[in-house]
């Protein structure tokens with residue numbers, strides 16, 4: 001690679017490379033580093049070369065101009081095991097098989113029509129959450145916990161067709177499992193960073209054992225639900241995602257025989273993607289939005305006036321109301337700008353040589369787009385640190401992957417295929433929070449005392465460091481619904 005012009009790099013330490021510079025909050029440390037080394041920089045995690053992209057122009061080079069040259073994902077051992085050797089959509093390297101599966105996801109699983117067919121699940125879950133909060137009027141509520149639980153139940157029911165309630169899975173155990181999966185999915189093994197030696201650390205640190213334990217539990221859960229779905233004489237009330245995928249598998253076997261693509265393992269791997277990709281992301285959007293609104297009472301009032309004006313005395317916001325709430329949509333957009341749930345997007349891998357801003361990117365290099373840094377860059381955003389939904393009035397910037405200064409869902413061939421599913425869930429939850437209750441901070445806490453820190457750690461998602469505790473104040477609009 002001597003002839004190549006490589007991107008600038010911060011100084012490396014022997015063996016670990018730049019690993020020590022990632023810190024507790026990698027998106028934030030990388031933003032600082034990019035101020036010094038530029039919007040395209042080359043880091044080394046152990047032996048792995050990683051190019052970090054921190055400007056809209058450079059992101060466009062990756063996601064649009066050279067999308068095909070770098071639309072693969074690295075083959076990591078931990079997630080490889082959890083996805084039955086990369087049979088999923090989110091973490092699989094680029095291949096013919098991945099393309100087929102992605103097509104099935106876009107057309108059959110995450111299409112607007114399919115997502116709309118689960119409207120009743122979302123409305124029921126949000127409804128029971130509002131009922132449960134209404135029993136805590138004037139008592140502080142852990143909004144973080146409640147929203148995660150509702151988002152988890154929505155995905156669980158959408159995928160499996162049944163709720164935790166009255167099933168053999170208990171909610172706490174399920175979350176523990178999803179959390180373990182998220183940690184395995186977000187971590188490199190030492191062997192990957194330090195080939196030849198890292199396996200020793202992997203064995204001592206128990207990495208391999210943890211991956212295996214998580215895999216076994218998850219596989220048993222998926223197998224059991226699939227078996228339930230295949231039982232003769234099963235009463236099917238509404239089609240869930242497992243029904244949809246089993247239907248596609250059957251069709252493919254009838255049409256293509258041995259050449260059928262979809263197997264039970266593909267189905268399980270896609271379910272894993274739904275749990276990893278769908279629960280925390282939608283929940284975090286609502287939690288950060290509520291946190292911002294409580295700190296900004298004027299914006300809160302404006303949003304509440306809008307939703308209460310449109311919904312009237314109905315008692316609940318329904319999905320059909322959401323399109324009549326333009327200010328509400330601006331709040332979601334501004335939340336996704338300031339608090340993108342996946343701040344570094346998912347890692348891509350270059351398949352062939354290409355250039356970004358005239359720097360050579362060699363095959364095998366990993367690419368990390370810092371969507372968080374771009375969305376807070378004063379070159380594109382006025383007062384970028386301020387939560388100001390009005391900035392999107394008369395502004396055509398959207399988050400669907402065409403405007404490279406706002407990329408909460410990524411873009412290009414690997415962009416999030418479930419934008420509609422994610423946004424409709426967040427919008428419905430937030431609109432009901434705003435419609436059903438007035439909110440105040442517990443124990444005389446002031447807006448300026450709120451802790452808005454981000455949580456560090458191994459997760460790919462951007463959590464709030466401290467749980468959001470808020471006190472619901474009675475709202476008469478709901479009384480009619482409850483009586």
Ligand code: HEM
Pocket residue numbers: 089090091102273274275277278279281282285340341342345346347407408409410411412413414415416417418419421422423426
């Ligand atoms: C507010 C909600 C959501 C946000 C912010 C979000 C964000 C993202 C991001 C940043 C990526 C990576 C894009 C890239 O690398 O360019 C992604 C990929 C993905 N997301 Fe989402 N997501 C959300 C909701 C969901 C939901 C509800 C599901 C499914 C139930 C889901 C499933 C996926 C899958 C399967 C991929 C991998 C796509 C691929 O590699 O081809 N996401 N998402």
